[in-house]
Amino acid sequence: MLEKLGNAIKKATDKISNAIFLDKNLVDTIVRELQRALIEADVSIPLVKELSEKIRKAAFDEKITGIEKKEHLIKILHDELIHILGEKKELIPKEKGQTRIMMCGLYAAGKTTTTAKLGNYFQKRGKKVALVGLDVWRPAAKEQLEQLGKEHNLNVYTVPENDSAINNWKQIEPKLEKYDLVIVDTAGRHDLDSELVEEIETLNKKIKPDKTILVMPADIGQAAKNQAEKFSNSLNITGVIISRMDSTAKGGGALTACAETNSGVYFITTGEKINDIEKFNPEQFLSRLLGMGDLESLMEKIRSVTDEKQQQKIQEKLQEGKITLTDVVEQIKSMNSLGGMDKMLSMVPGLGKAKIDKAQLDEQQKKVAKWEHLVNSMTKEERENPELIKKETTRIGRIAKGAGVNNSELRALLKQYDMLAGMVKGTQGMDMSEGMNPKQMEKLMKKFARGGRGKMRF
Ligand SMILES: Nc1nc2c(ncn2[C@@H]2O[C@H](COP(=O)(O)OP(=O)(O)OP(=O)(O)O)[C@@H](O)[C@H]2O)c(=O)[nH]1
Ligand SMILES: [Mg+2]
Structure with a gap:
């Protein structure tokens, strides 16, 4: 349905969660990716701009730092998305007496099938x-x-008889007394022409519906705004049902267009079967789009992946353009501890479906444990300046022996150090934050796995 949009939002929240710093480049990337996905979902440009501005503003608010900034940013993103999706709007039949619903909409909007779905929903x-x-x-x-x-x-x-809708109604109405809920399906046209308007207006006067529902197919995207406005001019539309949410990427546009015109969305329909109808609730819709729980679980995730002290420490080191081997191991350890690598990778859009090589991950975790032993058996000097180990290769044997591992493990660790140090040097930390992105982590991990057998020479 809106997988692409969901994935893009997931990616943005992951990037925010995993970043070491939220610097301008990273925020720009996040905003750009979000914009692209929202526009692809046919969300209107002014809305996209507004959302981008709010995110930027939150990101560069200097009063908020560290983990709070991340939480703040995720919350802004979440709230803004909810905001553009609109208010929750419920269709509740009266407790006592009869409720009448009239369905209207253009040709092939999904009125008739939705009438049946809605009837079935309430009959159940x-x-x-x-x-x-x-x-x-x-x-x-x-x-x-x-x-x-x-x-x-x-x-x-x-x-x-096909003489007129109003005459049909006059014949049917007397038979309807015993029902709690009467749902009336009406005709559609290619456009809201005067004939259709006249017919609906007459029916409206006669039927006196409690609710008048406009059915619009999701694939019209943001054009839903125009259509909702036009229908509202001739009828008192109480709410909208968006049909065919399953068959288009433009559903985001249709939903946000309804919010823009204050046309609350009662339901969305998501397939041709009778049960393919669901209440529209922006919070739930967004959670599902993101494939995770509510805002709170999102926040939990950030807390679990962010160790503020460590972040601060690494940040300082990076600013000095210098990291030590202890940092490297800490860094890798923190990546490993993010609820387990495999769990983390499963949160990465796209990777969830990809086969994650569990054996390789286990292997990696063992390797990190060894690296930790290695760092512990180094002198303080060696930890802070690994070049020493490279220069005096006799140190390799000593350290490896002390840690109870092979020399090759130490070489792999040194290679890893070079890689991270290179990143720090080359990019002033920017790519470091990208490097914390789980997807890139996976790449990095694969590199680690090869590291031991690498071509290190020293
Ligand atoms: N995939 C999918 N198809 C749907 C959905 N809702 C309706 N359709 C299909 O859309 C087509 C039009 O649906 P109708 O209910 O006949 O639309 P209508 O507004 O009554 O059409 P007219 O009466 O001709 O104006 C049908 O083929 C439906 O099966 C949905 O949620 N998903
Ligand atoms: Mg029909």
Whole structure:
């Protein structure tokens, strides 16, 4: 449905969580990627701009630092997305007496199938439901509704005459008294022409619906804004149902367009089957889009991946353009401790589906433990200046022996050190934060795995 958008947002939150610093370049990258995904989902440019500005502003707010900044940023992103998705809007039939719902929308919007889905939804929840087919225009329209009723045990009322919708209604209305919920399916047209407007207005006066629902297909994207406005001019639209959310990437645009016009979305439909209808709740929708729990679990994740003290320490080192072997091992250890590498990798969009080589990960964790022993058996001097070990190769044997590991392990560690030190030198820490990104971590880990057998010469 909106996998791409979901993945992009996930990626942004991962980048924020895993960054050592949120510097300008990283924030720019995050904002750019988000913008691209939102635009692809057909969210309107002004909304995208507004969201980007808020994120930038939060990112560069100097009053907030460290882990709080990350939490702040994720919260802003989350809240802004909720905001553009709109308010939660519920469709609640009356407790007592009859509730009448009139469905309207353009041609092929999904009115008839949605009428059946909605009827089924409330019938399952104990309401006595009647569906009324008033599409006198499209051939076989009434049969379509009757067929759906038969398949799903729903009461459908139609009359064979096709003279006018209002006359059909007059014949049917007296039979509807015993029902709690009456859902009326109406005809669609290519455009909101005067004939359609007239028909709906007359029906509206006669039926006096408690709710008038506009059905729009998700694939119209942000054009939903225009359509909702047009319909609202002639009818009192109480809410919207977005159909076919399953078959387009533009659903984000349709949803945000509804929020822009204050047309609350009651339901979305996500497939052709009768049960493919769900209440629209922006919070839940976003959580699902992100494939994780609510904001709190997102925050938990940040807390678990961020060790503020360590972050501070590394930050200082990076600013000096210098890191020690202890830092390298600390760094790798922290990566390893992020709830386990495999768990972390599974949170990375795209990687979740990819086969993660568990054996390799286990191997890696063992390796890191060895590296820790190695660092412990070095002198303080050696830890701070690994060049010493490279210069005086006799140190290699001593250190490796002290740690109870092979010389090759030490070489792998030194190679790793070179790699990180190189990154620090070359990029003033920027790529370091990217390096904390789990996806890049995986690459790095693969490099580590090769490190021991590498071509180190010293
Ligand atoms: N994949 C998918 N298809 C849907 C969904 N909702 C409706 N459809 C399909 O969209 C097409 C049009 O649906 P209808 O319910 O007939 O639309 P309508 O607005 O009543 O059309 P008219 O009466 O001709 O104006 C049908 O083929 C439906 O099966 C959905 O949520 N997902
Ligand atoms: Mg129809």
